[in-house]
Amino acid sequence: MTPLTSLSREQLRDFFISTGEKPFRADQVLRWVYKKGVFDFQSMTDLSVELRIRLSETLSILELEPIQKVKASDSTKFLFKTCDGHVIETVLIKERDHLTLCVSTQIGCAVGCRFCATALDGLIRNLTAGEIIQQYLIAQGEAGERIRNVVFMGMGEPLANYDNVRKAVEIMVSPWGLDLSRRRVTVSTSGLIAPLRKMARDPLLRDINLAVSINSPFEEERSELMPLLKRGSLKELMKILKSFPLRPYRKITLEYVLISGINDSLSHAIALAKLLKGFEKRFKVNLIPYNPDPNLPFERPSLERIMVFQSQLWKRGISTFVRFSKGQETFGACGQLRAKRYVLKSQAV
Numbered sequence: 001m002t003p004l005t006s007l008s009r010e011q012l013r014d015f016f017i018s019t020g021e022k023p024f025r026a027d028q029v030l031r032w033v034y035k036k037g038v039f040d041f042q043s044m045t046d047l048s049v050e051l052r053i054r055l056s057e058t059l060s061i062l063e064l065e066p067i068q069k070v071k072a073s074d075s076t077k078f079l080f081k082t083c084d085g086h087v088i089e090t091v092l093i094k095e096r097d098h099l100t101l102c103v104s105t106q107i108g109c110a111v112g113c114r115f116c117a118t119a120l121d122g123l124i125r126n127l128t129a130g131e132i133i134q135q136y137l138i139a140q141g142e143a144g145e146r147i148r149n150v151v152f153m154g155m156g157e158p159l160a161n162y163d164n165v166r167k168a169v170e171i172m173v174s175p176w177g178l179d180l181s182r183r184r185v186t187v188s189t190s191g192l193i194a195p196l197r198k199m200a201r202d203p204l205l206r207d208i209n210l211a212v213s214i215n216s217p218f219e220e221e222r223s224e225l226m227p228l229l230k231r232g233s234l235k236e237l238m239k240i241l242k243s244f245p246l247r248p249y250r251k252i253t254l255e256y257v258l259i260s261g262i263n264d265s266l267s268h269a270i271a272l273a274k275l276l277k278g279f280e281k282r283f284k285v286n287l288i289p290y291n292p293d294p295n296l297p298f299e300r301p302s303l304e305r306i307m308v309f310q311s312q313l314w315k316r317g318i319s320t321f322v323r324f325s326k327g328q329e330t331f332g333a334c335g336q337l338r339a340k341r342y343v344l345k346s347q348a349v
């Protein structure tokens with residue numbers, strides 16, 4: 001069955017035309033799904049009973065099955081089972097005055113960052129646009145208030161799944177879809193060069209927020225920490241980011257996971273500032289204190305060391321913030337998600 005949540009308005013209108021229906025039926029169905037949160041064709045009362053039956057035989061709406069919900073004080077983690085039996089994770093984060101949803105884009109990840117739990121099992125497969133959108137729809141149904149912010153910072157590398165991520169973003173920001181503001185959708189990437197170039201030319205994707213995981217200002221060390229990235233890619237990356245088309249007042253976020261004894265020294269901070277010299281206003285840096293994982297040999301630096309690192313950047317004119325992952329006491333939070341260990345459990349259910 002075709003998942004409706006993988007289709008753009010255009011594609012859904014074509015679908016209705018090809019089945020001998022009027023294209024405006026697409027708008028009726030989209031309204032039920034994205035505006036009213038109705039995921040069952042039988043409840044779409046402005047469609048004929050016969051059409052409702054036909055639709056439920058050819059289109060699916062929700063394929064993801066919620067299997068667990070873990071609540072922490074500031075966030076909720078959802079585990080979803082896909083049709084082929086994998087488990088993905090989505091985190092709903094309660095900020096001071098709004099909700100942010102952290103969605104996954106792949107099952108596993110091929111970039112292989114040494115410090116990241118998602119990398120431990122390699123890449124299993126890409127998620128479809130529908131599976132990305134369904135994470136939002138189900139979390140929204142549970143949230144009780146509208147989720148206005150989405151970050152693509154869950155499992156996987158969004159730009160390695162370009163077409164599906166692009167489609168999901170189109171559904172998120174379109175008035176007929178989730179109708180989110182482009183300023184409130186953020187794609188986080190490890191910095192894949194070719195898709196970043198494509199993104200810079202893409203009128204849809206270059207208009208949302210861009211976050212790039214830097215993690216080290218040193219070419220060699222960075223490609224050791226993030227193995228899929230080739231030597232020379234940091235230089236190339238900085239060149240692209242310095243000329244990336246930005247809307248007025250927008251900045252590119254650089255994410256930097258601070259790992260004790262690895263990338264948290266004074267010389268790292270100074271080298272990072274040097275990398276941005278002359279472009280200080282174009283970037284802001286988010287320092288993410290490392291979230292330890294029992295399967296990985298890394299530790300979080302002391303608060304004092306984190307503050308010293310931050311002050312070095314401020315001193316050099318770079319807006320720098322420390323961002324603790326939410327929900328970390330209860331579960332590995334956004335950016336520290338791992339599916340495989342749950343697959344066995346969920347199959348046993």
Ligand code: SAH
Nearest residue numbers: 116153156157188189190213255290291335
């Ligand atoms: N693949 C994309 C998006 C998912 S990872 C990327 O790498 O940007 C989202 C963020 O979580 C990245 O900045 C990553 O460096 C960070 N991250 C991964 N593991 C982490 C951990 N154990 N503690 C803190 N941050 C982590």
Ligand code: SF4
Nearest residue numbers: 109111113116119190
């Ligand atoms: Fe993939 Fe991002 Fe984890 Fe690196 S940090 S392995 S790119 S999910």
